[in-house]
Amino acid sequence: LVSRQPLLACRAFPRILAALATMAKKVSFPEFDVTCKNGPVEGAYLIQLPCFGDSRGWFKELYNNTKPHYAVDKDPSHKKTLTFPQISLSDSMRGVMRGMHCSPYGKLVSVITGKLFDVVVDLRPSSPTYKNWQGAWLSADQHRQVYVPPGCGHGFIAIEDHSMIMYKQEGPFNGATENDLNMFDEDIGIEWPLQELGFSESDLVISEKDRNAPKLATRKSEPEESHNVDYLVFGATGYLGENVVKYLEKGGYKYAISYARVEDRHSVIAELMAKTPRYVICAAGIAGKPNIDWCETHREETIRANIAGQLIIAEACAERGIHCTLFGTGSLYCYDDEHPMGSGKGYPEDAEPNFTGNFYVRMRIELEKLLENFTNVLNLRIVYPISDDMHPKMVVSKLLKYPKIMSVPTSFTVVDDLFPLIPKMAEKGMTGPVNFTNPGVVDHDTILTIFRDTVDPSCSWELAEPGSGKRPNCELDTTKMTSEFPEIPHVKDAVRAVFERVKANGTYLKAEEPEKKRARTNE
Secondary structure: OOOOOHHHHHHHHHHHHHHHHHHHHHOEOOOOOEEOOOOOOOOOEEEEOOOEEEOOEEEOOOOOOOOOOOOOOOOHHHOOOOOOOEEEEEEEOOOEEEEEEEOOOOEEEEEEEOEEEEEEEEOOOOOOOOOOEEEEEEEOOOOEEEEEOOOEEEEEEEOOOOEEEEEEEOOOOOHHHOOOOOOOOOOOOOOOOHHHHOOOHHHOEEOHHHHOOOOOOOOOOOOOOOOOOOEEEEOOOOHHHHHHHHHHHHOOOOEEEEOOOOOOHHHHHHHHHHHOOOEEEEOOOOOOOOOOOHHHHOHHHHHHHHHHHHHHHHHHHHHOOOEEEEEEEOOOOOOOOOOOOOOOOOEOOOOOOOOOOOHHHHHHHHHHHHHOOOOOEEEEEEOOOEOOOOOOOOHHHHHOOOOEEOOOOEOOOEHHHHHHHHHHHHHOOOOEEEEOOOOOOEOHHHHHHHHHHHOOOOOOOEEOOOOOOOOOOOOEOOHHHHHHOOOOOOHHHHHHHHHHHHHHHOHHHHHOOOHHHHHHHHO
16 A cells, blocks of 8 residues: 555555554454364455444444455455455355355355355465365354455355355356356365254255366366456546547447546456456546646646556556556657757657656656556557547647647657557557657647648648747657557658548538537537
């Protein structure tokens, strides 16, 4: 927590310490009632919950996600917090046996009514406690829970009629990823207390599926890989996100849109577990309203969205082996003596940024440093995007509003050329920062001249003298992109092609509608 979200952690640290101190007094982790001779199951816990009672009855918390690792882990350094996209109930009559059900997600098991003997078995081949099992007596009046780690089997025998169990699941059920085990596998040797409970074999009620579950020798070692979608897109409602979805759809890719806020780690993880994507594309972030100057006075919001949220996506994907594409900025540089204007010498991805003129860019630089630690992340450096939809946030739409413009040659991202390549880049396994721009440079005056000549002859503007301060105008080296995709056109040719499509499609007329009305339509 401290290393991944330092700003938030500093503020929350006193509350975390207080919560840990309270928990140390109230939540305990007794030993399982029965443990196999080889020892316990790593990561499985029997949890004794505090219960507050009087003559009226009692009250207890089954789980509280504001308390780090509450009722989940003995070790405070783990700080494990769960999220439960699915909560399920089962009701079993006396003598019913269920199990051993193995899921790729963890489960927190509580008894609501009745009584049962509950078992956890380690079915993770890479685990140091592989094939070990543990059992515990659970009942409604004991106020105990069992945490079943991902990849472990879980089963029980009901001792009383209407023994009801609540499962808080760290992931949604997906039959294709379940990998069950026979409850009576001799290789595991679970010691079910049948004689102690007075059960004969004929008393047991077992489903055909559970009775015929494979034994360890014939069981598949790992659940089959199952993906509901190829791509999961975060931030799909913004300008860049809309274009991501547009080109995924044109390419025939199977995708889903997430409406989770990237700052909400619980929701992000729940989405990943529910959609099980092969790849994630995150177009979420804040660039300010009406421009990046907004970030100067809204620093906390900028940090949450552009640093904390991006790291949450990157980490959650890394934990699940998912390739992740994030959108950064290429406005990290300005012309200097080594990269003079007109030289054709662009900044490569490993060049040290030399522009830190605003808070937005400084935070993007910090994010890039942190992302160096993730091997699953592709960071696309976008600069002044241009697209044929004439979106209000597109750079040309903005230029057309100003009577005077400054004109300095710089790199641009032509969305219609580059965004169709995003899934191809993900599938190639490309990672690290990439200058996501067309080759070459073009200036604003040239762009508007092409626009006037191609789309609107009435378009006019005046040139303003560039200010004395540094501005993030430069040429980026696109070798990393063009070596993989040599067909990417030079930026000037790409801009001309954009405006030819604008003219042919009539999208400029649509863009002349009042901006507020257009914004409502896009929503």
